[in-house]
Structures are given as C-alpha cells and as structure tokens.
Amino acid sequence: MLNFNPVYLFYIMIGLSAAMFAEGVYLFCYNTGSYRKNINRRLKVIETTTDRESVLVQIRRERGLTGAGDYRFNFFDLNRLLLQSGLSIGLNKLILFVVAGGLAAFTATVMFERNIGHAVLVGIFSMTVLPVMLLKFLRNRRQKKFGAQIADGLDIIVRSLRAGHPVPVAIAMVAREMPDPIGSEFGIVGDEITYGADLETAMRNLYFRVGTDDLPLFVTAVAIQTSTGGNLGEILENLSGVIRQRFKMRRKVRALAAEGRASALILSSLPILMFIVINFMVPDFYASVWHEPMTKMGLGAAGFWMGIGNFIMYRMVNFRI
Numbered sequence: 001m002l003n004f005n006p007v008y009l010f011y012i013m014i015g016l017s018a019a020m021f022a023e024g025v026y027l028f029c030y031n032t033g034s035y036r037k038n039i040n041r042r043l044k045v046i047e048t049t050t051d052r053e054s055v056l057v058q059i060r061r062e063r064g065l066t067g068a069g070d071y072r073f074n075f076f077d078l079n080r081l082l083l084q085s086g087l088s089i090g091l092n093k094l095i096l097f098v099v100a101g102g103l104a105a106f107t108a109t110v111m112f113e114r115n116i117g118h119a120v121l122v123g124i125f126s127m128t129v130l131p132v133m134l135l136k137f138l139r140n141r142r143q144k145k146f147g148a149q150i151a152d153g154l155d156i157i158v159r160s161l162r163a164g165h166p167v168p169v170a171i172a173m174v175a176r177e178m179p180d181p182i183g184s185e186f187g188i189v190g191d192e193i194t195y196g197a198d199l200e201t202a203m204r205n206l207y208f209r210v211g212t213d214d215l216p217l218f219v220t221a222v223a224i225q226t227s228t229g230g231n232l233g234e235i236l237e238n239l240s241g242v243i244r245q246r247f248k249m250r251r252k253v254r255a256l257a258a259e260g261r262a263s264a265l266i267l268s269s270l271p272i273l274m275f276i277v278i279n280f281m282v283p284d285f286y287a288s289v290w291h292e293p294m295t296k297m298g299l300g301a302a303g304f305w306m307g308i309g310n311f312i313m314y315r316m317v318n319f320r321i
Helices: 006-029 032-038 041-046 051-061 076-085 089-114 116-127 129-162 168-175 181-192 199-210 215-229 232-258 258-281 293-317
Strands: none
Touching: 032 129, 041 168, 041 293, 051 116, 051 181, 076 129, 076 199, 089 116, 089 129, 116 129, 129 168, 129 181, 129 199, 129 215, 129 232, 168 181, 199 215, 215 232, 232 258, 258 293
C-alpha cells in the first residue's frame, strides 16, 4: 500500500503559489513600451551604442567571430556550430561555463559515487560531448524559427521595394520590424552593405551564419538578379510563395508522422517509467541485484538496443524537403 504524506502536497501547493505570484509581479512590472528596443538583440545593442560599425563589431564578437567577420579559431566546424547556434554570450563566457559545468559534474560524481574514474569520465563528457549536443539543439531550434520567419521577411522586402525604397532600406526595415533571429541577422546584412559589401556577399554571409535550407534559394535569386538584372520584388515574391509551400509541406509531413513519433515516445518511456514506479512502490525489489556487475551490463545493453530502435524510428518519421 502506497502511503502519501499530505505534507508533500502542501509543499507542492506552496511552490506553485510562489511561482504564480512571481509571474504576476513580472507581468505587472513589465513595461510594454520597451518592446521596440527588446524586439531583437541588435536593437537592444543600438540603445547603448549609436555607432553602427561598433554595433556590427560587437554582435560579431558575441557570436564567436572577429571584428572583421572571420572565424575566431581554427576549428571551423565547431566555430560554425557556435555561430549558427545564435549564442550571444561570447566565446570567453562560453568556455568559462563549459569548464564550470565540467568541474561541477566531476565534483557531484565524486560526492555521490566516490569513484575518481567515473568522475573523470563524467567531467570529460560534460566538457566535450554535452556542450556540442546543446549547441546542435540550439542551432536546430534557431534554424526552424528562422525558416518560419523568412517568408514574412521577404514579404516586407517586397512591399518596401514596391514602395520605391532601395534594397538596403528594405533590408533595414526587416531588421527593425521582426524579432530574432531574422531581425538581427538582416540587421547585420544591412550594416555589411552599408560598410562596403555587395548584396550577394552579404547574403552569402547570412547563409553561413544561419545555415537553414531555404536561404540558398534566396542567395541564388539575389545573385541571378544582380548579374542579369530583373524585377527583384517579383523574384522575391515568387520565392516567398515557394518557401511557404515548402514550409506547409513540412508541417503536413510532420502531422502524418505524428503517430510514429508518439509510438516511439511511448515505447521508449514505458520501461523507464515502470522502473521508477516499481522502485518507488517496492524499494527492495531490485536491492538484491542492483550492485551486481551483470545488472549494469544488462542495463547498458538494454539502453544500447533502445537507442538503436529510437534512431531507426527517428529516421522513419523525419524527412528532408
């Protein structure tokens, strides 16, 4: 029989009440007038630095680049991953956080397991594999958000061109009106054009900074229009329609594959949930075999095969369009 102490429920309700109170205070004190300067990172920097060249240099350095826009260090793949993840804390702070996280993981493992070998492995994993996984997650999330914004950004450029504005002004309008990531990215494009870069080069730099699949279409359209001429507004309007159709197709595929993802989630989480429930209701159920070497080997083999199954199901329900 499971005995539940009502005091725990009281503590949970206190925690929820404190969280709701904090959220209420935040919403009450939030100044909606600051929306304009907080719409994206670049506009926030402009509030303190009026020189556009200094703004461009600061944003580049925050993203892991030099002031001239080159990679900061020679590990190009890692530098590109850091750049496309959108982190704005700077390379020095990132290294400091990685080292601090590795030391914290090492210390926690030593305190709980009293095993230096395991602690060293955990610390190395926390300072190498875990940051790369986090950066890849941030990059994928940022690319998806940028892909959802690019069609609206092109529409703003098309309307601005039809109103008679030049291309740099149209790009600057996207930088003023849209949130990150597209707001700051197009702001960098506008600043690069202002300080001497041609439109095609600025667009290629944009693709290197973001890396989403829809940007090569944009870069190619701009390159063709620059070399052969034509109505850029009409080209971008057609491109916006193509990108919207691709985005709609991706959503449709995701909806059709929802059943497979749900099955993978249920099949993967069920053994773990059952283990937690059994260990909570009957703490002595695994006590006799928990410290046996064969138990750890069996759990490792089960996790390995579960990972293979999850990878296969992931490949079955994810498509590139």
